[in-house]
Amino acid sequence: MEDKRLVLIADDDQSIRSLLTSFLESEGFGTIEAKSGRDVIPAITKTRPDVVIMDLRMPGMGGLDVLDQMKRMKMDDIPVLTMTAYGTSNVAIEAxxxxxxxxxxxxxxxDDLLMTVKRTIDHRDLARRVKAVDETIRDPLDKIIGNTSAMQQVYKNIGRVARTDxxxxxxxxSGTGKELVAGAIHFNSNRRSGPYVKVPCASLTETLLESELFGHEAGSFTSAVKTRKGRFEMADKGTIFLDEIGEMSLNTQKKLLxxxxxxEFERVGSNTPIKIDTRVIAATNRSLAHEVxxxxxxxxxxxxxxxxAIDLPPLRDRMDDVPILVEHFLQIYRSDAPDNTPRISEEALEELMKYNWPGNVxxxxxxxxxxxxxxxxxxxTPAHIVFTGAPGKSNGDASDGVADKVAAGMSLKDIVMETERKAIEAALHLANGNRSQAAKQLGIYRRMLYAKMNEYGIAES
Incomplete structure (x- = not known):
């Protein structure tokens, strides 16, 4: 190891502590010992070890109590390996x-313990890099924000899978940040120097998606005037991100399989196989098991x-992250405030904390x-807070007269179309006619926005 990593060994058994200390130091680690659960927190505070190896069953304060205290004291970024003589028992699972x-x-x-310690430190280092990504690699607007346990699990999962293929x-x-996770995986992988190619499956027709993915030969169809590489070919030695893969047709699914x-694959209009070395990351807001x-x-x-599989929690399940997300967005959009220092009142923040955020982050x-x-x-202030579902309300009541429309005999299709049209008009108004910004606010691609504007006869501002 280039740097000597510090391991805290916590066990009431002196022979175990001595054995692990001697072995780990012979492998190039630094060590510190704690002979009881009560000694662990002070030792962490003083030394900030890279990993803790801790027995679960110690007199006085046990390992589970130490884990709870570490969480309360915001020390849960330090990975803990627990030791137990009951590997399949409830206490190990609870830990x-x-x-x-x-x-x-x-x-x-x-030797097995050594491998586990090394793997734990590697994953911890990578998870930290994912959470605070190098600004030379990632746009600061694309940071993944969150300190709750649900997000900590996401960071851990990213760290575990990033360096694999x-x-x-x-x-x-929708709106939970799936694209950010895909980007984080790529830019923290061994393929980070290779291409990162995104494919918006939901906004492309079946024929167009197939051509986008696999490319086509000149003359393979009417508008194919020249040979074109597909996204898989472009992503060779890198990563391809298939967004909203649940929208893909069964025919295209067969070719993707x-x-x-x-x-390998063939371009449209060709029988020559093309070999690729491409990692695939897919995302969906659907339950694919249900779709199956x-x-x-x-x-x-x-x-x-x-x-x-990496599942992103909805914002309503990690409401403790709302204040830091708000602060993050205040900084991002500070240029839209006349004095560049936007501020939010406690009352307004309370309103944001009451809402259930169906559109998530x-x-x-x-x-x-x-x-x-x-x-x-x-x-x-609360007067400036407008929720998409129901302006000025924080309880998520987004009926907007739907009951009256149903009672009046309006069909579901017409209700949905009217709501969709109003949402597009509102987004265009808020974006001062900027279609790219409006599409971003609605969480759709520009091509889909253009198609909907044409469908509803919405004039360009």
């Missing part, structure tokens, strides 16, 4: 649930994609941006 990174079962092989399926509701199985049961998604493709970002603009040079 993982309370934040332990992993556990080892006594008696253990020293495994296919990853990122799931979560072959790529995942054989790592309904016959809309291939079961064999689902299992090929679901090698590693993207909706929160839009709400904060809108409030900065409405407040001008004033402190943001």
């Amino acid at each position: 993982i649930q309370r934040g332990a990174y992993d556990y080892v079962t006594k008696p253990f092989e020293l 495994a296919t990853v399926l990122v799931t979560g509701e 072959r790529v995942l199985q054989e790592r 049961s309904e016959g809309r998604f291939r079961e064999d493709l689902y299992y090929r994609l679901n090698v590693i 993207r909706e929160l970002e839009n709400s904060v941006h809108r409030a900065i603009i409405l407040a001008r040079d004033e402190v943001i």
